[in-house]
Amino acid sequence: MSNMNTNSPSRVSRRDFIVSASLTAAAFGLAPSYLSAASQNLVEKARQSGASAKITTQNLRANVNALIGSGGNIGVLTGPDGKLIVDSGYSGSQKQIADALASICGDPIKHLINTHWHFDHTDGNEWMHSAGAAIMAHQNTKKHLSTTTRVEDWNFTFLALPSGAIPIDVFDAEKTIHLNNANITLKYYGPAHTDGDISVYFAEADVLHTGDTWWNGYFPFIDYSTGGNIDGMIKAAEGNLSMVTDKTIVVPGHGPIGGKNQLIEYRDVPVTIRDRVGALKERGQSLDEVVAAKPADTYDAKWGKSFVNGDFFTKLVYKGVGPNKQT
Ligand SMILES: [Zn+2]
Numbered sequence: 001m002s003n004m005n006t007n008s009p010s011r012v013s014r015r016d017f018i019v020s021a022s023l024t025a026a027a028f029g030l031a032p033s034y035l036s037a038a039s040q041n042l043v044e045k046a047r048q049s050g051a052s053a054k055i056t057t058q059n060l061r062a063n064v065n066a067l068i069g070s071g072g073n074i075g076v077l078t079g080p081d082g083k084l085i086v087d088s089g090y091s092g093s094q095k096q097i098a099d100a101l102a103s104i105c106g107d108p109i110k111h112l113i114n115t116h117w118h119f120d121h122t123d124g125n126e127w128m129h130s131a132g133a134a135i136m137a138h139q140n141t142k143k144h145l146s147t148t149t150r151v152e153d154w155n156f157t158f159l160a161l162p163s164g165a166i167p168i169d170v171f172d173a174e175k176t177i178h179l180n181n182a183n184i185t186l187k188y189y190g191p192a193h194t195d196g197d198i199s200v201y202f203a204e205a206d207v208l209h210t211g212d213t214w215w216n217g218y219f220p221f222i223d224y225s226t227g228g229n230i231d232g233m234i235k236a237a238e239g240n241l242s243m244v245t246d247k248t249i250v251v252p253g254h255g256p257i258g259g260k261n262q263l264i265e266y267r268d269v270p271v272t273i274r275d276r277v278g279a280l281k282e283r284g285q286s287l288d289e290v291v292a293a294k295p296a297d298t299y300d301a302k303w304g305k306s307f308v309n310g311d312f313f314t315k316l317v318y319k320g321v322g323p324n325k326q327t
Contacts, residue, residue: 041154041155041156042154042155042156042307043119043151043154043156043158044156046071046090046119046120047090047091047092047119047123048092049090049092050070050071050089050090050091050092050093050123051090051092051093053069053070053089053090053092053093053096054069054096055067055068055069055070055093055096055097055099055100056068056069057100057103057104058257060205060207060249060251060257061205061206061207061249062204062205063077063078063079063180063182063205064076064077064202064205064207064249065078065104066251066257067089067097067100067101068256068257069093069096070089070090070092070093070096070097070124071087071089071090071093071119071120071121071123071124072087072089072115072118072120072121072211072212072253072254073087073209073251073252073253073254073255073257074086074087074088074089074097075087075200075202075207075209075251076101076104077179077180077182077184077202078104078105078107078180079107079179079180079181079182080107080180080181081110081111081179081180082107082108082109082110082111082132082180083101083104083107083108083109083110083111084110084111084112084113084179084180084184085101085109085111085112085113085128085133086112086113086115086200086209086251087113087114087115087121087122087209087211088112088114088121088122088123088124088125088127088128089120089121089123089124090119090120090123090124091123091124091126091127092123093124094124094127097124098127098131108131108132109128109131109132109133110132110133110134111133111134111135111136111179112125112128112129112133112134112135112136113135113136113137113186113198113200114135114136114137114141114145114167115137115197115198115199115200115209115210115211115212115253116137116138116141116193116194116196116197116198116211116212117137117140117141117144117145117149117194117196117226118194118212118223119158121211121212121253122141122145122161122165125145125161125164125165125166126161126162126164126165129164129165130164134168134169135165135166135167135168135169136167136169136170136171136175136177136186137167137169137170137196137198138170138171138172138188138196138197138198139170139171139172139196140194140195140196140226140227141167141170141194141196141198142166142167142170143196144158144194144196144226145160145161145165145166145167146160146161146166147160148160149225149226150225151223151225151226152224152225153221153223153224153225153316171186171188172188173187173188174186174187174188181204182202182203182204182205183202183203183204184200184201184202184203185199185200185201185203186198186199186200186201187199187201189213189232189235189236189239190232190235190236191227191228191229191232191327192213192228192229192232192233192235192236193211193212193213193220193221193222193223193228193232193233193236193253194212194223194226194227194228195226195227195228196226196227197211197212197213197236198211199211199213199239199240199243201243205249206245206247206248206249207248207249207250207251208240208243208244208248208249208250208251209250209251210236210240210250210251210252210253211253212253212254213233213236213237213239213240213253214236214237214240214250214252214253214255214263214266215252215253215254215255215266215306215308216252216254216255216256216257216258216262216266217255217256217262217266217302217303217305218254218255218303218304218305218306218308219269219296219299219303219304219306219308219309219310219312219313220233220270220308220313221307221308221316222316222317222320224316224319224320224326229319229320229325229326229327230270230274230316230317230319230320230321231274231320231321231327232327233270234267234270234271234274237263237266237267237270237271238267240263241260241263241264241267244259244260244263245260246259246260247259248260250262250263254306269299269303270317272299273295273296273299273313273314273317274317274320274321276295277290277295277314277317277318277321277322278321278322280293280295281318281321281322281323282322282323287315287318290314290318291311291314291315291318294310294311294314295314296310296311296313296314297310
């Protein structure tokens with residue numbers, strides 16, 4: 001386990017980038033062709049990867065750290081009020097995550113924030129709640145975790161979580177909390193990756209956790225089954241840019257820690273592909289015709305290495321643009 005000191009996003013080393021990017025690919029990415037493999041399920045396979053996940057701990061600034069390697073990136077604020085954690089990873093990684101948390105300091109786990117309801121950000125809720133965490137989230141996150149929820153694009157139906165794993169402290173638009181001598185602002189994006197995405201901003205450390213509204217170096221998944229859509233994802237990408245300066249350290253839902261420059265680079269990808277796909281759909285092209293036109297091709301080699309390759313991202317965009325768009 002490494003404990004790297006990064007005072008600004010630009011100081012995240014090339015080695016960190018490679019390590020965390022490959023961990024993300026291993027933990028969630030799998031082969032792009034994976035979705036077509038009927039015998040296996042993306043969700044089950046990703047959950048299985050939790051048991052062998054290796055957690056990298058990165059000190060971001062002051063008392064804010066990131067744990068990378070089990071599902072979505074995890075944020076950790078330490079201090080006298082106990083640890084506040086952002087997202088809980090896979091449950092199969094409980095031991096590794098608990099060890100990583102203990103290696104930062106001995107503060108007990110007291111608070112957990114879920115950036116949205118997806119399993120790779122909430123499967124660890126149950127053990128973290130048992131360890132002492134009160135769970136906060138957007139009200140729609142609580143709604144999805146409280147009931148049977150199907151994600152069509154993952155071909156998977158999730159059961160309700162046990163009661164202790166469900167957020168009790170929910171909000172709608174915005175919430176500010178004061179803990180560990182820090183001001184922490186939770187802000188709802190509106191429908192984007194799901195219908196319950198929030199950002200978590202640590203003001204004193206100037207660290208922003210974007211949840212899955214930002215995938216650093218990967219085409220993002222968009223969950224239309226629970227209220228996500230491409231226009232909302234682009235709006236969230238603009239919103240993230242408006243919340244940062246050159247000094248802000250930004251924790252994406254997936255991919256390595258970054259900053260403003262990477263947020264700008266990312267935003268242009270969905271904007272360009274939405275414009276291309278939208279123009280083709282307006283001309284009356286079918287989904288198959290648009291996918292065959294390869295509108296994401298120029299980005300695929302760099303951004304298509306997770307389970308969302310260029311063709312899959314094109315399908316996700318197609319749903320949310322032009323005639324009969326799904327929002
Ligand atoms: Zn997600």
